Amino acid sequence: MAAAGFPGATTAVEQGYIMADKRDFYDVLGVNKDASDNDLKKAFRQMAKKYHPDVNPGDKTAEARFKEVNEAYDILSDSQKRARYDQFGHAGVDPNASAGPFGGFGGADFDLGDIFDSFFGGGFGRSSTRTRNAPQRGADLKQRIELTFEEAAFGVEKEINISRREKCAKCDGTGAREGSSPVACKECNGTGQTQVRQNTPFGQFSSIRTCEACKGEGKVISNPCVQCGGSGTIRKSSKIAVKIPGGIDNGQSISLRGEGEPGLRGGPSGDLYVTVSVKRHALFSRDGVDVICEMPITFVQAALGSEVEVPTLDGKVKYTIPEGTQTGTVFRLRNKGIPHLRGNGRGDQFVKTIIEVPKKLNEKQKRILRDFAELSGDEVHDLRRGFFDKMRQTFGK
Helix, strand or coil: CCECCECCCCCHHHHCCCCCCCCCHHHHHCCCCCCCHHHHHHHHHHHHHHHCCCCCCCCHHHHHHHHHHHHHHHHHCCHHHHHHHHHHHHHHCCCCCCCCCCCCCCCCCCCHHHHHHHHHCCCCCCCCCCCCCCCECCCCEEEEEEECHHHHHHCEEEEEEEEEEEECCCCCCCCECCCCCCEECCCCCCCCEEEEEEEECCEEEEEEEECCCCCCCCEECCCECCCCCCCCEEEEEEEEEEEECCCCCCCCEEEECCCCCCCECCCCCCCEEEEEEECCCCCEEEECCEEEEEEEEEHHHHHHCEEEEEEECCEEEEEEECCCCCCCCEEEECCCCCECCCCCCECCEEEEEEEECCCCCCHHHHHHHHHHHHHHCCCHHHHHHHHHHHHHHHHCC
């Protein structure tokens, strides 16, 4: 089928330029287009947990959604991929997208500036030879570390092992064997780019592509280093001391600038992001900067009042429980909570009392309790009768 106005030309749909319908990646994760990295991580964890195959065994729909969520996060969590997606949509991040009539609309080498350059000779204020072999920032690394409740509360210094590429000491990062050095690529004359001419329904035009001979480096290593094989880097395991600030919470991350993968061609190193996992505590739980604790007390302590020892992050403290304390009563210990992550002071500790009712009573204990009820003017059956009377008044017969 000929395209309108161009006899014999095929349409973009016939050549496969237009991709199959796919859901918007932001919609897949349920976030806005201005979502921060933390928003993306939070949304990804929630969606991945919901559709994980282990949670939905045999569910093909959930499996498909799980793959969709992973793909969306893979694109949006990478700043460069996200920028291409925001500009071109799915075509900008699909490595299999077919080349359109303008020399690769869905490919990484496509740039509208190439078209303007070919028609107008670079008259739009941009160079016709874009630098492909410029310095490039190294990739970021991610690491997870497990802390105790107390370590997260007060901070700690930990040593972690990371695996990353480092500059080869034998060739000093050049990639060339000792006594030799890289030479300028003959295909591109050291620019890292080649010019490609194409015939289209609009006529002939040229575009700039990454040189295939040197992969955009502009240099060729004919005698590679025996240690790194010409890459200029080798993978090593390193130990890094990480200072965890007090007050950090489960799932939060800290960044170590420049501790990621090394940059290319003199570019800066990436960063290392350390995410914290906090172990459960036997006594305490956390609500922001406040600590929650449930403490059992006896019936006698609740009725008569008592001085008890309460566990805190700083050790045991004494607290006087007033007489007549009911089960579920909560009292506060000020400044016994979690230190603020970015500031002075601490949260509070909230202690919930749980009255332990004895399960086994001997006859003497039962008689004493009956005598107590009689002296108080209370009858167990009367108390129950009063409760059911209130239920009938509320809900009817």
